Every structure is written in C-alpha cells, then in structure tokens.
Amino acid sequence: TTMRRIERDELDVMIDLCGYAGSSRVAELLARRRCAPVQISYMGFPGSSGASYVDYAVFDPIVVPYDAPELREEYSEGIIYMPHCYFVNSHRYVARDDILNDDEVEERLAxxxxxxxxxxxxxxxxxxxxxxxxxxxxxxxxxxxxxxxxxxxxxxxxxxxxxxxxxxxxxxxxxxxxxxxxxxxxxxxxxxxxxxxxxxxxxxxxxxxxxxxxxxxxxxxxxxxxxxxxxxxxxxxxxxxxxxxxxPTAAAAAATAAAISTTSTTTSITTTTRxxxxxxxxxxxxxxxxxxxxxxxxxxxxxxxxxxxxxxxxxxxxxxxxxxxxxxxxxxxxxxxxxxxxxxxxxxxxxxxxxxxx
Incomplete structure (x- = not known):
C-alpha cells in the first residue's frame, strides 16, 4: 500500500500539492497519521489548511505579506517564503506552441x-x-x-x-x-x-x-x-x-494615513480617503x-x-x-x-x- 511504501522509504519531508482543492491521496494520508517529520502544504489550496499535522505552507510576500500580521495570523502553519511568485508553472516547457503571437495577424483575426x-x-x-x-x-x-x-x-x-x-x-x-x-x-x-x-x-x-x-x-x-x-x-x-x-494592507494604509496627517492639518486620520x-x-x-x-x-x-x-x-x-x-x-x-x-x-x-x- 501507499502507507507501507512511505514507511519503507523513511521520508524526511512530505508535500501535499492538493489540500482541500480536490481529491488527494496524500491529503487523506496526512489527515490520518503523520507520514514524515516535516509535512508541507503547497500550491493546490489557496489558504491555510488549519490542520495541526501540516507544519509549513509555501507562499510569497505578495499573497501573505511580511508586514500584515492581521493576515498572517489566519495561518496555522509556519510560512516558507518563495522569493518571487509561489504559483509556479511549466508553460515555458509544455505550452510553447500554444501562443498566438502578435505577428500572426491573420490567425488572430480568424x-x-x-x-x-x-x-x-x-x-x-x-x-x-x-x-x-x-x-x-x-x-x-x-x-x-x-x-x-x-x-x-x-x-x-x-x-x-x-x-x-x-x-x-x-x-x-x-x-x-x-x-x-x-x-x-x-x-x-x-x-x-x-x-x-x-x-x-x-x-x-x-x-x-x-x-x-x-x-x-x-x-x-x-x-x-x-x-x-x-x-x-x-x-x-x-x-x-x-x-x-x-x-493596501492595514500597515500600508496606516502609513499612508500618517503621511497625510503630517502634511495637512485639515485631514483627520479617522476620515476616509478619497x-x-x-x-x-x-x-x-x-x-x-x-x-x-x-x-x-x-x-x-x-x-x-x-x-x-x-x-x-x-x-x-x-x-x-x-x-x-x-x-x-x-x-x-x-x-x-x-x-x-x-x-x-x-x-x-x-x-x-x-x-x-x-
């Protein structure tokens, strides 16, 4: 069975690429018992698992900003940050022929x-x-x-x-x-x-x-x-x-409000912006x-x-x-x-x- 194979391989890290986004054998196994010392959620489900058995989730600073504790506190996992976009793809390798280029004028019109x-x-x-x-x-x-x-x-x-x-x-x-x-x-x-x-x-x-x-x-x-x-x-x-x-996140909005308050005596931080x-x-x-x-x-x-x-x-x-x-x-x-x-x-x-x- 899959579980016996996992035990035999003595995995150090197990990554679930589906989560709650569909039917996943890995997600089912992780929910039943710990399969590896480190268990990670990545890519499939756009949010926190909320599960104690998922140790980390992989995201980036745009989707889970460093300076937004009000957003970060929604996640039960530790966050592993990718330097750019966490949502990787293989288009360069599998979709090279599926581009409709601008110079293909007749094809574009058709x-x-x-x-x-x-x-x-x-x-x-x-x-x-x-x-x-x-x-x-x-x-x-x-x-x-x-x-x-x-x-x-x-x-x-x-x-x-x-x-x-x-x-x-x-x-x-x-x-x-x-x-x-x-x-x-x-x-x-x-x-x-x-x-x-x-x-x-x-x-x-x-x-x-x-x-x-x-x-x-x-x-x-x-x-x-x-x-x-x-x-x-x-x-x-x-x-x-x-x-x-x-x-803007709450931190960014507060910084903007502070900047406004220092440049105008007629604008209150508590008022709405334009x-x-x-x-x-x-x-x-x-x-x-x-x-x-x-x-x-x-x-x-x-x-x-x-x-x-x-x-x-x-x-x-x-x-x-x-x-x-x-x-x-x-x-x-x-x-x-x-x-x-x-x-x-x-x-x-x-x-x-x-x-x-x-």
Whole structure:
C-alpha cells in the first residue's frame, strides 16, 4: 500500500500539492497519521489548511505579506517564503506552441471571427470561472466599457465619421444560458442596450484551444473575490496583460494615513480617503465591498509582479481598476509598452514568472 511504501522509504519531508482543492491521496494520508517529520502544504489550496499535522505552507510576500500580521495570523502553519511568485508553472516547457503571437495577424483575426469578436475592437477578457465574478467588479467592468465606447463615438462624431458599433467588448466564459441571460439583463437595465451588446460569451474548450484563443484578447480581467491563478498564468504567457486589484494592507494604509496627517492639518486620520469614498460609491449597490485580504484574491498581483508589469497593472482601489481598463483601450502607446514589456520578460528570461529553472 501507499502507507507501507512511505514507511519503507523513511521520508524526511512530505508535500501535499492538493489540500482541500480536490481529491488527494496524500491529503487523506496526512489527515490520518503523520507520514514524515516535516509535512508541507503547497500550491493546490489557496489558504491555510488549519490542520495541526501540516507544519509549513509555501507562499510569497505578495499573497501573505511580511508586514500584515492581521493576515498572517489566519495561518496555522509556519510560512516558507518563495522569493518571487509561489504559483509556479511549466508553460515555458509544455505550452510553447500554444501562443498566438502578435505577428500572426491573420490567425488572430480568424480567431476573433471564430468567436464573434469584432476585428478592430479592444477585447477585455475574463475566462475565469463565472462564479468568481462578484457584482461590484462586474459593474466596474460595465462602467469602463461604457466609458470607452462613449468616448469612441464622441471622437467619431467630432471627426465627422460614423458611430462605431463597439470600440470595446467584454468576452466571458459561459456557464449556461441562465448566466448569460442574467448578465445581459443587468447590463441592459443598468447601463443601456449599447453596453449589453458589447458582451460576448464562449464555451469551455480543450486546453490547447483555451490557451491559444486567449491571444485574441487585449487585456485579461482578474476577479478580486477569487482571483485568476492558472488562467492568469495562461493569459500572461500569451502576452496578454492582466489587471488585478490589490488593496493596501492595514500597515500600508496606516502609513499612508500618517503621511497625510503630517502634511495637512485639515485631514483627520479617522476620515476616509478619497479612494475609499470613490470605492464606497462604486460599490453602493453591493452590501459587502470587495476586499483582497484572502490569499485567493492576491495571486494575480503576485503573478504580475513576477512577470514585471506589477507597477503598471495592479490597481489599489476599484476606481483605479476601472480607470486602468479605460487607459488600456485609450492610450495605445502606453498599452503597447506594457504588452511589449510582458512579452520581453517572457521571451528573454528577464522576468521570474516563467523561469522555473531559476
């Protein structure tokens, strides 16, 4: 049996790569009895095991910050810190042929045609599981869509040209007809028919097709309630920048408040900041605002840091997230620079996101 094999091998360290994230023989064995002097949880489950028999968990300073005791105290394990992103991948070795490069113009246009995406539109994409999309984030996406499309039509009218059908579209993974109908209904009801018509949906596909079709999009949208982990790696590997929300930790917020208090006698530390006020307005229709305290919400930011575009693509507040969406579509030079920086890091080994060889 597996247990006899473990006893015979006299293992010093045993690592569980699944945890509560699925069916794992190792996780079951660890729960029944101690199998090694040191037992470690890694990768599979995005959080603490809460189990006395798991001695350590492997993370990084973004997902479990050094200076955030309010987050660290949620973990029963000792933390082993990776120097960069803990969420390693093998894309460089197993997905080399699944990239849709920018110079493959005809293939990229054909992929857009295949999935009903306008050839000249700016495509925002979220192919994460639909249950990861929270109401506040979805509304922020729709607001950004409306801003981009209104600006595009205003510019067209100013220049005497015809109004465009859609300057930007939002491409989502379909989980069923009811999901699509509900999202379209919300978009139409709260933002109008123009925004509703900018929604596109696709079905789950085989992995190679999933990887390649991501290259037909322009920006991948992370979901703050439960972020993109594997699919975030997939998008970034395809050279598609991702926008992720990462709110400041309590320590960082306190430092900001202290800095404000020393430069202004009219601002009280106890008052909300401008961004907090904007976020309150942004999430007014949602009873519980989106936060990024839990590890599952912070992986996207860790991936962006490891890929070298964290400064450009991590938003500290929901209003910043929305503004960043608009900037990506409106500022071609800036967006092109971010995209080139991402691909340069991927291809030149000068970013850590895909350099598992160290």
């Amino acid at each position: 992929m857009r045609d295949k999935y009903g995406l306008p050839r000249d539109a700016f495509v925002y994409c979220c192919h994460s599981r639909p249950d990861k999309i929270d109401p506040a984030t979805f509304r922020a996406w729709l607001r950004a869509l409306k801003r981009v499309n209104v600006n595009a039509n205003a510019n067209a009218n100013y220049s005497g040209g015809p109004a465009k059908e859609a300057e930007a579209v939002l491409w989502l993974l379909r989980s069923g007809p009811l999901m699509e109908r509900n999202l379209r209904s919300l978009a139409h009801r709260e933002f109008g028919p123009g925004v509703e018509s900018s929604l596109r949906f696709c079905d789950v596909s085989p992995r190679s097709e999933h990887l390649r079709r991501l290259g037909a999009s322009d920006v991948f949208l992370d979901t703050p309630a439960y972020g993109a982990h594997t699919v975030g790696c997939d998008a970034l590997w395809n050279g598609v920048p991702m926008i992720s929300l990462l709110r 961004r907090e006020e904007e976020d309150a307005a942004t999430t007014a229709a949602v009873p519980v605002p989106v936060n990024t305290d839990k590890l599952a919400s912070r992986v996207g930011a860790s991936l962006l840091r490891a890929c070298g575009i964290g400064d450009e693509m991590i938003a500290p507040a929901m209003k910043d997230y929305e503004d960043l969406m608009v900037r990506c579509a409106a500022d071609n030079e800036w967006y092109g620079g971010v995209r080139e920086k991402l691909k340069r890091g991927r291809d030149g080994y000068d970013a850590d996101g895909y350099d598992t060889g160290g």
